Amino acid sequence: xxxxxxxxxxxxxxxxxxxxxxxxxxxxxxxxxxxxxxxxxxxxxxxxxxxxxxxxxxxxxxxxxxxxxxxxxxxxxxxxxxxxxxxxxxxxxxxxxxxxxxxxxxxxxxxxxxxxxxxxxxxxxxxxxxxxxxxxxxxxxxxxxxxxxxxxxxxxxxxxxxxxxxxxxxxxxxxxxxxxxxxxxxxxxxxxxxxxxxxxxxxxxxxxxxxxxxxxxxxxxxxxxxxxxxxxxxxxxxxxxxxxxxxxxxxxxxxxxxxxxxxxxxxxxxxxxxxxxxxxxxxxxxxxxxxxxxxxxxxxxxxxxxxxxxxxxxxxxxxxxxxxxxxxxxxxxxxxxxxxxxxxxxxxxxxxxxxxxxxxxxxxxxxxxxxxxxxxxxxxxxxxxxxxxxxxxxxxxxxxxxxxxxxxxxxxxxxxxxxxxxxxxxxxxxxxxxxxxxxxxxxxxxxxxxxxxxxxxxxxxxxxxxxxxxxxxxxxxxxxxxxxxxxxxxxxxxxxxxxxxxxxxxxxxxxxxxxxxxxxxxxxxxxxxxxxxxxxxxxxxxxxxxxxxxxxxxxxxxxxxxxxxxxxxxxxxxxxxxxxxxxxxxxxxxxxxxxxxxxxxxxxxxxxxxxxxxxxxxxxxxxxxxxxxxxxxxxxxxxxxxxxxxxxxxxxxxxxxxxxxxxxxxxxxxxxxxxxxxxxxxxxxxxxxxxxxxxxxxxxxxxx
Numbered sequence: 001x002x003x004x005x006x007x008x009x010x011x012x013x014x015x016x017x018x019x020x021x022x023x024x025x026x027x028x029x030x031x032x033x034x035x036x037x038x039x040x041x042x043x044x045x046x047x048x049x050x051x052x053x054x055x056x057x058x059x060x061x062x063x064x065x066x067x068x069x070x071x072x073x074x075x076x077x078x079x080x081x082x083x084x085x086x087x088x089x090x091x092x093x094x095x096x097x098x099x100x101x102x103x104x105x106x107x108x109x110x111x112x113x114x115x116x117x118x119x120x121x122x123x124x125x126x127x128x129x130x131x132x133x134x135x136x137x138x139x140x141x142x143x144x145x146x147x148x149x150x151x152x153x154x155x156x157x158x159x160x161x162x163x164x165x166x167x168x169x170x171x172x173x174x175x176x177x178x179x180x181x182x183x184x185x186x187x188x189x190x191x192x193x194x195x196x197x198x199x200x201x202x203x204x205x206x207x208x209x210x211x212x213x214x215x216x217x218x219x220x221x222x223x224x225x226x227x228x229x230x231x232x233x234x235x236x237x238x239x240x241x242x243x244x245x246x247x248x249x250x251x252x253x254x255x256x257x258x259x260x261x262x263x264x265x266x267x268x269x270x271x272x273x274x275x276x277x278x279x280x281x282x283x284x285x286x287x288x289x290x291x292x293x294x295x296x297x298x299x300x301x302x303x304x305x306x307x308x309x310x311x312x313x314x315x316x317x318x319x320x321x322x323x324x325x326x327x328x329x330x331x332x333x334x335x336x337x338x339x340x341x342x343x344x345x346x347x348x349x350x351x352x353x354x355x356x357x358x359x360x361x362x363x364x365x366x367x368x369x370x371x372x373x374x375x376x377x378x379x380x381x382x383x384x385x386x387x388x389x390x391x392x393x394x395x396x397x398x399x400x401x402x403x404x405x406x407x408x409x410x411x412x413x414x415x416x417x418x419x420x421x422x423x424x425x426x427x428x429x430x431x432x433x434x435x436x437x438x439x440x441x442x443x444x445x446x447x448x449x450x451x452x453x454x455x456x457x458x459x460x461x462x463x464x465x466x467x468x469x470x471x472x473x474x475x476x477x478x479x480x481x482x483x484x485x486x487x488x489x490x491x492x493x494x495x496x497x498x499x500x501x502x503x504x505x506x507x508x509x510x511x512x513x514x515x516x517x518x519x520x521x522x523x524x525x526x527x528x529x530x531x532x533x534x535x536x537x538x539x540x541x542x543x544x545x546x547x548x549x550x551x552x553x554x555x556x557x558x559x560x561x562x563x564x565x566x567x568x569x570x571x572x573x574x575x576x577x578x579x580x581x582x583x584x585x586x587x588x589x590x591x592x593x594x595x596x597x598x599x600x601x602x603x604x605x606x607x608x609x610x611x612x613x614x615x616x617x618x619x620x621x622x623x624x625x626x627x628x629x630x631x632x633x634x635x636x637x638x639x640x641x642x643x644x645x646x647x648x649x650x651x652x653x654x655x656x657x658x659x660x661x662x663x664x665x666x667x668x669x670x671x672x673x674x675x676x677x678x679x680x681x682x683x684x685x686x687x688x689x690x691x692x693x694x695x696x697x698x699x700x701x702x703x704x
Contacts, residue, residue, distance in 0.1 A: 041219060042079035046206040046248060047111060053529045054082040056170070057111035057187070058536055059103035059250040070101035071254035072182050076540075083537070084530040086416055087523065093418040097540055099334065102253035104539045105181055106503040106548040106585070109145070109173035110161075110532035111246070113192070113200065117166035119159070119653065120195040127158035130581060130652050131607040133176045142191055143173060144239065148184040148249060151237045155612070162653035163509050164528035172532055172654070174506065176611070178551055178589040182254045188234055190243040202245045210244055253540075258549030259559055261328070262428050262488050264335040267561065269315045269432055270490070273439065278490035279561045283467075287446030288436045289313040290346070295452045299379070303388040306350040307379060308452045312397070314436045316342040318429055322400070324409050327425045336428075344433040346440075347375040348395035348447075350464055351388040355455045359462025363681060364441040365471040366434055366492070367396040368478020368485070371513055371577075374404045382668040386473070389671075390678035393453075393465060394473065397437050399481055401427030401545060414520040417534065420541055427545030431485050438491045442467040471681045475499055475668050476578065479570075480507075483547025483586065486565050487554040496568045496677045498668050499575055501582035502547040502589075505539035510579035512656045551589040555624050567592065568680045569626040570673055572698065573599065574647035576662035581650060583626065587613050592624040599628060599695050604649045620684035627691075629673060631666035631698035666698035673698060 043054040044062045055063065055078075063082075067075035078094040085091050116122060127143040128135040135141065136155050145154040155176040161169045179185060192200040207213060208220055209227035230249055231241045270278055274285025294309040315338050318326030322342035329337045354362035369377040375396035377383075383394055400406065401423055409426075413419040440446040447453045448463040455461040472495040474482035479500035486495040501507055508514045525534055543549030553559045555567060567590060571583045587594070593616040598609050616625055631647070648659040667673045672690040679685050690696075 042082040045219075046209070047203045047246060048205045053084075053112065053527070053533060055084075055533055056529075057109065057246070057248060058533050059107050059109065060248050061184075061250050062248070064102070064251060067101070071256045072101040072251050074102055074251045076100040076102070084525060084527060084534055086525055088416070090416055090418065092537060096421050097537065099330070100253055100540055101257045102182070102251040104503075104505075104536065104543050104548060105178040105252050105258070105552065106175065106506065106539065106543075107179065107250070107252070108506060108532055108536055108539075109187055109250075110170045110536065112529060113171050113189075113245075115194045115196075115198055115200045116160065116171055116192070117169050118195065119162065122158060122160050122171065124195040124197070125158075125192055128156060130157040130159060130174075133157055133611045134608060136176075139238070140191070142189060143171075144188050144237075145173065145175070146186040146188065146233065146237050146239075147180075148186050148233055151233060153237070154179065154185060159652070159654060161532055162655055164531060168528035170529065170532045174585075176585055176588065178548065178585065179252045181252055181258065181552060183252045184249060185252070186230055186233060186247060186249045188239050188247040189245040190239060192245045200245060206244075206246050210241060253543065253549075255553060255559070258543045259488070259553065260334070261336050261544055262431055262484075263559060263561070265315070265317050265428065265432050266435060266488055266490075268338065269436065270439070272315065275490075277561070279563055281490075281493075281563055283439070283443055283491065287443035287449075288440045290440050290446070290450075292450050292452050295457070297457065301381075301384070303352045304349050304379070304384055305352040305355045306452065306457065308348040308350065310346050311343040312346055312433070312437055312440060313341050314344045314433050316340050316429065317432070318425060322426070322429055324400075324405050324426070325422050326429075327421045328428075344397050344400075344436070345375055346395055346397050346437050347378050348393060348453075349379050349384065349387055350393050350453070351384070351391065353388055353391050354393060354464040359455055359464065360466050362391050362393040362464045362466060363469065363471060364465050364467065365392050365394050365473050365681070366438050366441070366485075367394040368434075368472070368474025368482045369396055369399060369403075370476040370478065372402055372404055372407055372410070373477070374398050382475075382665075382674075385669070386674045386677065389674060390681075392471075392473075392678075392681075393441075395437060395441055397433050398430070399427075399477065400430040400433065401425075402477060402481070403430070410517070411520060414517060415524045417525070417538065420538060424541040424545050427481070427542075431481075431488065431545065434485055435489060435491070438470050438472075438489070441465065442470045442491060472496065473498070473677065476664065480504075480578070481546060483554055483567070483590075484545060484550045486567060487547070487550035487559060488562060489565070490562060493563050493565045494568075494681055494683075495565060496570065496680060498570050499572050499578050499664055500569050500586065501578045501580075502551055502586045503539065503582055504542050504546060504548075505535035506582050506654075507579060508535065509654045510581070510650070510656055512576045512658060512662070514656075547586065551586055555590045555592075566622065566680075567624045568677065569624075570667045570676070571626060571628050572663040572667050573603075573628050573630045574649055574657050574660070575664050576657050577664045579650055579657075580628075584610060584613070587626040590624055592626045593617075593621070595625065595627045595689055595691065595696065597695050599630060603630070603695075607649065616685070616689070619687035619689070621689075622684045625680075625685060627673075627676065627689075627696055629663075629667040629670065629696045629698035631663045631670075663698065670698040672696065
C-alpha cells in the first residue's frame with residue numbers, strides 16, 4: 001500500500017446498557033428477575049451483562065427487519081443512538097447502512113466475552129486458530145458458524161483483538177472463505193473456558209432463551225420462536241442447547257446490494273457509447289471522448305519511447321460533482337443518478353519496443369496504482385521494465401476514492417465516520433473511470449486514432465496498440481481494487497493482481513500503512529471495545545467498491561452481462577503492508593489454484609500454508625492462480641533443508657508484520673514475476689512457471 005508515500009502526504013461509543021445490566025442479576029436468572037429486565041429496543045441484549053457496547057455481538061439479525069422487497073428478505077435497521085460515537089459525541093449516521101439488505105460477506109464476527117481477554121485465553125478454548133484452519137471441523141470445536149440452509153459448518157478462524165487493552169478486547173471470528181451472498185448463518189459458542197481454566201457462564205440475557213426463563217418483557221418473548229428455530233438447527237448439527245454459551249444469526253448482503261450500483265452505472269455509461277451487450281466480448285459503439293494534453297518523447301528514465309497524458313469524458317454519478325467529496329443520489333429503484341459528466345485523467349507509457357517492428361504489437365493494459373497515489377505511478381521502474389520486456393502499453397487513471405486527491409476527505413471521515421460515503425461512493429465512480437479508460441484503449445475509434453499512439457508519433461506509421469485484447473495489472477492498492485474492477489469488466493478477462501488481498505476492515509489493523517490513519521481514527525473513536533464494530537460498519541459500505549463484495553463473482557461465476565475472468569495473485573511473503581492471510585481468503589473465495597512448493601520446508605512453521613487451495617495442474621495452466629514470492633537477505637535454514645530469507649512470517653495476531661525489510665515492492669520488480677505476468681496475459685502459465693518448479697523468489701536473490 002506504499003506506506004512512506006502516504007505518510008508524507010498525510011503529514012503536509014457506548015449505547016448505554018448500564019440500565020439493562022444493572023437490572024439483571026449477576027448470578028443466574030430467576031422467574032422474578034425476568035420481569036425486571038428492561039429492554040432498550042435499539043440495543044441487542046443477549047450478551048448482557050458483559051459488553052458495554054450496544055451493537056455487540058455483530059453482525060446480528062437483531063439489527064435487521066423483514067423486507068419482502070429485498071433480495072434477502074431482510075433490511076438493515078440500525079438505530080442512530082446505538083452506533084458508536086466519536087470524541088465529539090456524534091453517532092455514525094445510519095441512512096447509508098439502512099439501504100443494505102444484509103451484512104458483509106467478509107464480516108468479522110465480534111463479541112465481548114468476560115474472561116476471554118488474551119490470545120492465551122483463546123488458545124485455552126481450543127477454538128480454530130489462524131494457522132490450522134482445518135480444525136474448524138473438529139467435533140468439539142467451541143466456536144462454530146453454521147450455514148443455516150445446509151446445516152454445514154463454515155470454515156473460520158478465531159482470534160482476540162490484539163490492538164486494544166485486554167479488558168477491552170473482543171473475540172473475533174473470521175471466515176476463511178467469504179460467506180455466501182444472501183446466505184444466513186448461525187454463530188454458536190459452547191463449553192467455553194479460559195486460560196485460568198474457568199468455565200464461563202452464559203450471559204444472563206441469552207439464558208432467557210436457552211433455559212426458557214419466563215419474562216413479562218414483550219421484546220424478550222417475541223424472539224422466543226426465532227431462538228427455538230436456531231436451537232433446532234444447532235441440535236441437528238450436533239450442537240446441544242445446554243452446552244451453549246451464546247448463539248445468534250445474521251444474514252449476508254446480496255450480490256445486488258454489493259454490486260448493483262456499480263453495474264447500473266456501468267451499463268448506463270456503456271449504453272451511451274452504443275454498447276448494450278457487454279457479455280458478448282465484442283467492442284461495439286464508439287470510444288469514450290478523450291483528449292491528449294501532453295506528449296513526452298523519450299522521457300527519462302528509459303526505456304520508454306513516449307509518455308502520453310490526457311483526459312477522458314466519463315458519465316458522473318456523484319453529487320454535486322465527481323470531485324472529492326461527492327456522494328451518490330439514488331433513484332427510487334436504488335440506482336445511482338447521473339449528475340453530468342466529468343474529466344478523468346489518464347497517463348500512458350509506450351515502451352521503445354512497441355515503436356519498432358511491424359506495429360500493432362503492444363498489448364494494452366490498465367494499471368492500478370498504490371495507496372492514495374496517482375496515475376503517475378504507471379511510469380515507475382517495475383512498470384517500465386515490464387512494458388519494455390514484454391511489449392505492453394500501460395495506461396492508468398487516478399483510482400479516485402482512494403487517490404491522492406481524496407486525502408482531505410479521508411481525514412474528515414476518520415474524524416467523523418458519517419462522512420465515510422465520500423470515500424466509498426467515489427471509489428465506485430473510480431471503477432467506472434477505469435472501465436472507460438480501458439474501452440478507449442481498445443476501441444477502433446479510441447487511442448489508435450491519435451498520433452501519439454502510433455510508432456513515430458504521426459498517423460503515417462502503424463498504431464502501437466494491438467486492440468484485440470485488454471488486460472489489467474495492478475499493485476498494492478491497485479492489486480486490491482483491481483479485484484473489484486475485474487468482476488465488473490466487460491473488456492478484459494485476465495487480470496494480474498500484485499501484492500493483493502481484500503476486505504479493508506481486516507487489512508487495516510494488519511498493515512504498517514494504517515499507523516498514520518490510526519493516529520487520526522483512534523483518538524476520534526476512543527472506545528476500544530467498539531473498534532471491531534467500527535471496522536465492520538465501514539466494511540458494509542466498502543463492499544460496494546472493493547473486492548470483498550465482488551470476490552465470489554470475480555472469476556467463474558460472473559455477474560450479469562459480464563464475461564468470466566481469470567486472475568493471477570502474486571503475493572509477497574511476510575508483506576508488511578498487505579497481510580498474506582487475506583490474500584489466502586481471496587484465493588479460496590475466487591477458486592484459485594496454488595503454485596507449489598509455496599515456500600521452502602520450515603519457512604512458515606506450524607502453519608498449514610494455503611490451506612484448502614488446490615495445486616496448479618495440469619500445465620500449461622489457464623485458470624486463476626496464487627503465487628507466493630519470497631525475498632530479502634539469505635541465511636541458512638537451521639533444519640538444513642535449504643536457504644531461505646530473513647523476513648519473518650506474518651504474525652498470528654491482528655497486527656502488522658514489522659520484522660526485517662518489507663518485501664512488499666519486490667515481486668513486481670522481479671524478472672521471473674514479470675515473465676509470469678506476460679505468460680498469464682498470453683493465456684497460459686507454462687510448465688516451468690518461471691520458478692524452476694521450486695519456490696518463487698523475488699528481488700535480486702536467486703533461490704538454490
